[in-house]
Amino acid sequence: MKEETQLIAAGRPHSRPAHPVNHPVERASTFLFPTYDDFLEGAKSITYGRLGTRNHRALEEAVNILEGGFETRLAPSGLAAVNMAIIAFCEAGDHLLVTDSVYDPVRKFCDRFLNRFGVTTTYYDPQMGEEISTLMTPRTKAIVAESPGSLTFEIQDLPALAKAARAGGAKLIVDNTYGAGHFLKPLSLGAHVSIQAGTKYLAGHSDCLIGTISSADEATAKAVFSALLQLGSNVSADDAYLALRGVRTLAVRMARHQETGLKLAKWLAKRPEVDTVLHPALKTCPGHAIWKRDFTGASGLFSVILKPVPLPALKAYFNALKLFGIGFSWGGFESLCVHARPEMSRTAEPWQEEGPTIRFHAGLEDADDLISDLDRAFAAMNAAKG
Ligand SMILES: Cc1ncc(COP(=O)(O)O)c(C=O)c1O
Incomplete structure (x- = not known):
């Protein structure tokens, strides 16, 4: 079986x-x-x-x-x-x-x-x-x-x-x-x-x-x-x-998390506000070749490093989100977004990115609706930048 x-x-x-x-x-x-x-x-x-x-x-x-x-x-x-x-x-x-x-x-x-x-x-x-x-x-x-x-x-x-x-x-x-x-x-x-x-x-x-x-x-x-x-x-x-x-229901949920996560990651990679997308299925992710060798897919979790942005503009971004919850966890049916701070803990390889690291979890909502939510948040961020 x-x-x-x-x-x-x-x-x-x-x-x-x-x-x-x-x-x-x-x-x-x-x-x-x-x-x-x-x-x-x-x-x-x-x-x-x-x-x-x-x-x-x-x-x-x-x-x-x-x-x-x-x-x-x-x-x-x-x-x-x-x-x-x-x-x-x-x-x-x-x-x-x-x-x-x-x-x-x-x-x-x-x-x-x-x-x-x-x-x-x-x-x-x-x-x-x-x-x-x-x-x-x-x-x-x-x-x-x-x-x-x-x-x-x-x-x-x-x-x-x-x-x-x-x-x-x-x-x-x-x-x-x-x-x-x-x-x-x-x-x-x-x-x-x-x-x-x-x-x-x-x-x-x-x-x-x-x-x-x-x-x-x-x-x-x-x-x-x-x-x-x-x-x-x-x-x-x-x-x-x-x-x-x-x-x-794990198998069907994982397939959907994968599909939506990839769609969001590819859309984010084209945004001018984004510096790097850290999604295992994309070449920009460290260890992508190993992912291809050892994994059979990618889940809905990934991060992006934004270009440097003032804190009030970052706050405006988060506050404009309607579908993505601001929350620490992941793996549930709902989409989440959080400001990750790897720079606060790394010791062997200090995290030296200039812009903020934002972690996303792609939930089971419609991917295009999620993209509209992100689009609205970037608009709010850019408006706050002035
Ligand atoms: C990679 C990873 N391992 C372990 C944990 C801990 O899980 P729990 O919250 O069930 O203690 C988390 C929680 O966020 C996690 O992200």
């Missing part, structure tokens, strides 16, 4: 004589076993709310198909998924290599939390390939990649990073939120762990926070599960239900 068919069938109930299409939400801390034998049998899958209900198992099954993993586990948010995956593999005195383009709260976790426990971090240029091995030490336990970076869109050479990680006895952990498991399969490129902020494309409707952690092999999966257990990680059954509902 094709993956898209498997994602419709995965984790569905099969009880007699009839059953709903979807598992009802099981809000439970406690499960009761009628007999001791049932207790022994149940302990293999469902035992206690924090360890997951049928809603959790069903979502894990579907995401595991999507990522091509040995096992998938859930975390309460995308950030928790990345951070718990990191914790699974390091101890005091260890070292991490983290991409300079990483989602900024992960950077803060490394610098402000892990360093208190004696774990040090080096940030690397996201365009580094196998030469990353020159930054590895005998204590390097993980390379943390994000491809593409969710503000600056550098595509990373995952097979090269995987080779270096494996040669140095480290794990390659990849934030795969952009590709959503649909357009990129990091585990098939050699990564040990692929995480997603399921909050974005998997859930797809901007109404829940959830993370997924997919492991390539049994040993990796055991370490991840142990970290989740020790940290008392919990995901609500409601959120697991919502995320699985999103997964059922």
Whole structure:
């Protein structure tokens, strides 16, 4: 069966004589076993709310198909998924290599939390390939990649990073939120762990926070599960239900996000106000050739670097938008636009663009309506420039 068919069938109930299409939400801390034998049998899958209900198992099954993993586990948010995956593999005195383009709260976790426990971090240029091995030490336990970076869109050479990680006895952990498991399969490129902020494309409707952690092999999966257990990680059954509902329509939504995102990006590339478009499917994006090699498509997320513009004119631009919401997230059905500030966090490769970086998420609205919205915003910006 094709993956898209498997994602419709995965984790569905099969009880007699009839059953709903979807598992009802099981809000439970406690499960009761009628007999001791049932207790022994149940302990293999469902035992206690924090360890997951049928809603959790069903979502894990579907995401595991999507990522091509040995096992998938859930975390309460995308950030928790990345951070718990990191914790699974390091101890005091260890070292991490983290991409300079990483989602900024992960950077803060490394610098402000892990360093208190004696774990040090080096940030690397996201365009580094196998030469990353020159930054590895005998204590390097993980390379943390994000491809593409969710503000600056550098595509990373995952097979090269995987080779270096494996040669140095480290794990390659990849934030795969952009590709959503649909357009990129990091585990098939050699990564040990692929995480997603399921909050974005998997859930797809901007109404829940959830993370997924997919492991390539049994040993990796055991370490991840142990970290989740020790940290008392919990995901609500409601959120697991919502995320699985999103997964059922992922393929059709991703196709539309891709189509609209590309149309907007190409239109923006022709605007006189725009300096550069950072969209993985366009040649102007760093790592475009790697995107062509490793990805099967592009999602709806991309950035543009505007030519320098005074702040009041930038404000006029944002305030004129009617369809694009001003908001930090992405992956939902609605279009979003935000002033990204990569210059505030980069350390390995300082971000030195003169104009502002604006990140767009192309939602499911009609592309021409979205273009009219952007056109109106540029008119307001130019009027404010005087
Ligand atoms: C690339 C990336 N990874 C992880 C996260 C964190 O996800 P969550 O908000 O579910 O913690 C985000 C959130 O914006 C993100 O953009």
